[in-house]
Every structure is written in C-alpha cells, then in structure tokens.
Amino acid sequence: MKNIILSAIAMAFVLVSCNQKNKQEETMKVETSTEAVNQSAFSIDKIVKNYLAIKNSLANDDSDAAADAGKALSETMAKTGMEKVAADQMETYMSIADDVKEHAEHIGDNGGKIEHQREHFVTLSKDMEDLIQLFGTNQKLYLDFCPMADDNKGAVWISETKEITNPYFGKDMATCGSVKKEF
DSSP, X not given: OHHHHHHHHHHHHHHHHHHHHHHHHHHHHHHHHHHHHHHTTOOOHHHHHHHHHHHHHHHTTOHHHHHHHHHHHHXXXXXXXXXXXXXXXXXXXXXXXXXXXXXXXHHHHOTTOHHHHHHHHHXXXXXXXXXHHHHOOSSOOEEEEEXXXXXXXXXXXXXXXXXXXXXXXXXXXXXXXXXXXXX
C-alpha cells in the first residue's frame, strides 16, 4: 500500500513537472513570435517605391526623371526612422543605407548623364537586394539579371514585374535579361 501511495505521489510530481515545461515552451514560443513581428515592423516599402521609380526611368531612357527619383530616394533615406530596426540588424542596415544614400545622390545630381546614373544604379541595385533580403517586402518583386550590363560583367536589378525592362540599356535592349529570383 505504501508503495502505491509513493508511486502515485511520484507520478503526480512528474505530471506537474512536465506540464510546467510545456508552459515554459509556450511562453518562449509566444515571445519568439512577438520578437519576429517586432523585427519585421521596419518597412522598406517607400525605399523600394523610390528605387523602382529610378529603375523605370532608366529603362525609359529618361535621365531627368531618374534624377528626380534619385533625389526622392535620397530624401526618403534621410527621413527613414530607424527606431523599428532590430538591434541585431542595425549595423547591417546602417552600412547598406549609407551606400543607398550615396548612389541615390549621385543619380539625383546627374540628370542628363544617363550613363553615369546607370553606373551608380549597378551598386544601388545590389544594395536594394540586400535590404530586401534583410527586411523582406510586402509586394512581389523580382531579381533580374543582364549579362551584358556593367561592361559585360553582368548586373542585377529589382523589378515589380516578371517582364524584363532593362534599366542598363533602356530602349536599345529593353528585354535583355532574365528573372533570377522572386521575393
């Protein structure tokens, strides 16, 4: 009889202990989920919108519109609040953001010099790819690639459509390139 009572008490302790572990796991899962939501609260939608305006202007061989869009992107970067950037993403974001600002300013300051704008667009596009990979996006985007761009080294750009509209060659080679990735 004594053994049965001791066994029952031991079993009760085991059940209570196991139940506590599950509660701790649930709490950790909820905290992790909340943390993930907080990390993704930083939005790059306005940055992407301005970038796409540059891309579309260059694809249409419109250097002045690209300059306006470059200035808009530079202003957006200056106004972007970083308080929602997660601490573990801050250093990476700052590095990319500084580069984006620099190339957006060059594009904005060089209306009428489309080749110079396109040179800066090569690096700007790589930076945008990095930002999208870091923070994600609320819209479907595509990573396109033209093997002939950047003196035949090849270059990427981000597009909002699957249809290729090449910003590096504009109307001369509007469809040169292919979709490499979907975001």
